[in-house]
Amino acid sequence: xxxxxxxxxxxxxxxxxxxxxxxxxxxxxxxxxxxxxxxxxxxxxxxxxxxxxxxxxxxxxxxxxxxxxxxxxxxxxxxxxxxxxxxxxxxxxxxxxxxxxxxxxxxxxxxxxxxxxxxxxxxxxxxxxxxxxxxxxxxxxxxxxxxxxxxxxxxxxxxxxxxxxxxxxxxxxxxxxxxxxxxxxxxxxxxxxxxxxxxxxxxxxxxxxxxxxxxxxxxxxxxxxxxxxxxxxxxxxxxxxxxxxxxxxxxxxxxxxxxxxxxxxxxxxxxxxxxxxxxxxxxxxxxxxxxxxxxxxxxxxxxxxxxxxxxxxxxxxxxxxxxxxxxxxxxxxxxxxxxxxxxxxxxxxxxxxxxxxxxxxxxxxxxxxxxxxxxxxxxxxxxxxxxxxxxxxxxxxxxxxxxxxxxxxxxxxx
Numbered sequence: 001x002x003x004x005x006x007x008x009x010x011x012x013x014x015x016x017x018x019x020x021x022x023x024x025x026x027x028x029x030x031x032x033x034x035x036x037x038x039x040x041x042x043x044x045x046x047x048x049x050x051x052x053x054x055x056x057x058x059x060x061x062x063x064x065x066x067x068x069x070x071x072x073x074x075x076x077x078x079x080x081x082x083x084x085x086x087x088x089x090x091x092x093x094x095x096x097x098x099x100x101x102x103x104x105x106x107x108x109x110x111x112x113x114x115x116x117x118x119x120x121x122x123x124x125x126x127x128x129x130x131x132x133x134x135x136x137x138x139x140x141x142x143x144x145x146x147x148x149x150x151x152x153x154x155x156x157x158x159x160x161x162x163x164x165x166x167x168x169x170x171x172x173x174x175x176x177x178x179x180x181x182x183x184x185x186x187x188x189x190x191x192x193x194x195x196x197x198x199x200x201x202x203x204x205x206x207x208x209x210x211x212x213x214x215x216x217x218x219x220x221x222x223x224x225x226x227x228x229x230x231x232x233x234x235x236x237x238x239x240x241x242x243x244x245x246x247x248x249x250x251x252x253x254x255x256x257x258x259x260x261x262x263x264x265x266x267x268x269x270x271x272x273x274x275x276x277x278x279x280x281x282x283x284x285x286x287x288x289x290x291x292x293x294x295x296x297x298x299x300x301x302x303x304x305x306x307x308x309x310x311x312x313x314x315x316x317x318x319x320x321x322x323x324x325x326x327x328x329x330x331x332x333x334x335x336x337x338x339x340x341x342x343x344x345x346x347x348x349x350x351x352x353x354x355x356x357x358x359x360x361x362x363x364x365x366x367x368x369x370x371x372x373x374x375x376x377x378x379x380x381x382x383x384x385x386x387x388x389x390x391x392x393x394x395x396x397x398x399x400x401x402x403x404x405x406x407x408x409x410x411x412x413x414x
Contacts, residue, residue, distance in 0.1 A: 021151050022249045028158050029171055030242070030318065037165040039233070039242035041172050044115050046229035046245075048122040051099065055091045055127030058218040059084050060135060061347075062211030067136025074194060081133060081190060082197040086204030087211075088128060118172040125179030130186040135263075142189065147182050154178035216356035217342055231367065232382055235374050243320035244379050246310060251328045254298060255335045258291065262343040273348040281345070288340040295333030303329045320379070327383045334390040341397040354400050362393040 030038045063084045070076035103116070131147075134140045154174055162171045191197070232244045265287065272280040306325040310318055346355040369385030377384060 021155055024155055025158065025175075026246050026249065028155070028162065030246070032162045032164060033168050033171065034165045035242045035318075037168040039240075039245075040115060041168055042245045043229055043233045043241050044119040045122060045172070045175070048119040049126060050230065051095050052123050052126035054095055055088050055123075056129070056132075057087065057091060057208065058211050058215035059087075059207075060132040061218055062214040063132040063207070064136035067133055068138070071137050078194040078197040079203070081130075081194055083200055083203035083207045084132070085128075085197075086199045086201060087207040088204075089199070090201070090204045090208065092124075092127060114169055115172055118169065118176045121176035121180055122172070125176060125183045128187070129183050130190045133190050134186070143186050146185055150178045150182045213352045213356040214347075216360050217347070217352060228370075228382065228386070231370060232379055235371070235379075235382070240320075240379050243318060244324055244382070246318060246321045247306075247325035247328050247383075250302065250306075250309075250325060251331060254302070255332060255339075258294075258336060258339070262287075262339055265344055269344055269348045277349070280348070284340075284344040284348075287344045288337055291336040291340040292333045295336040299329040299332040302332070324379055324383055327380050327387065330387045331383075331390050334387075334394045338390065338393055338397060341394075341401065345401050346397065349401075351400055355397065358393060358396045358400065362389050362396070365389045365392065 029041065033041065063080065066080050067077060070080065131140070131143060134143050154177075157174045157178075158171060161167065161174070228248055229241050229245055233241045269280060269284060272283075303326055306329070307322045310322045310325065342355055342359075346352065366386050366389035369389055370382040371385070373381030373385045375381070
């Protein structure tokens with residue numbers, strides 16, 4: 001329990017950093033670069049983050065689970081690390097080929113060519129992060145300290161060196177460079193711990209197969225949120241992206257803020273479901289309900305202070321972001337409840353296949369609804385489409401929980 005609380009505290013520090021720094025970056029970059037150049041940077045940044053999530057493939061759950069089981073077996077750790085790295089390289093190759101084809105056919109129309117190289121570095125930095133390995137070992141203190149330190153140093157560099165719209169490439173270079181430095185450090189620590197390891201094509205394919213359903217579950221919502229700026233950019237242009245991104249970062253940062261609690265409970269609940277599903281279900285329902293009502297309170301708070309926050313920090317040029325934020329807050333309670341339903345109930349119950357299908361279907365429906373509603377409501381319609389799909393997902397996930405509970409009761413003869 002002591003180690004659990006320590007790791008939850010460290011994970012909370014990472015999430016706090018991940019929430020604060022993007023928020024602090026907004027006034028630094030938006031005021032210095034202006035609406036047009038800031039929109040270009042965040043558009044490519046969002047695409048790079050989106051593709052890095054594909055390379056990451058949900059190994060923070062499937063990979064870390066394997067490491068946790070084999071943490072005292074150095075040979076097994078070396079094998080797991082090599083196989084996961086092989087899997088990432090395979091996915092990276094496919095994504096890179098697709099990206100080059102898209103760029104050669106239509107990329108210059110949508111993206112600034114000079115910023116694409118930095119977008120590639122950003123993509124590699126986040127896609128090849130080894131944090132999953134340390135999370136499985138439950139030894140994350142060193143990498144957390146280094147990551148938080150580098151991110152704050154990067155923010156300081158942005159504040160010192162970014163002064164005008166001509167600095168857009170330098171700004172993206174700073175963000176990408178410090179991200180890559182953090183990833184290189186983490187992988188070096190991994191290699192130092194496990195020693196010699198081997199890449200394996202067959203092992204990589206096995207890891208991809210093993211983690212598929214977890215990948216779909218974990219990545220669907222992340223990809224959806226990351227794809228939002230790209231969708232807005234295609235529909236409404238760079239100026240609309242600059243209005244959308246501040247609101248989106250506030251919501252995404254807040255929603256991810258509770259992940260340390262859910263990730264902290266995840267291994268404990270997996271074990272408890274093997275012992276007493278009835279008692280564990282009661283605890284899980286308490287977590288889900290608590291998350292939902294915490295989201296309701298938080299959404300109300302953000303709704304009332306959003307105007308003041310955005311206008312004070314960003315200025316009158318970003319008034320459109322305030323209206324977008326007022327719609328976006330509706331997603332918070334449902335997103336928190338859905339995360340809790342997945343990590344605290346459905347995956348520990350062994351319902352990961354059904355859960356991953358619903359998450360994938362919901363993400364597709366979100367994009368379709370967002371595109372459709374943008375016809376009538378522009379950027380606000382994109383956000384409203386996301387909200388409607390999230391409500392649908394909550395209803396669907398709860399139905400799967402009750403279905404799984406009934407099957408368990410019938411199996412036990414209750």
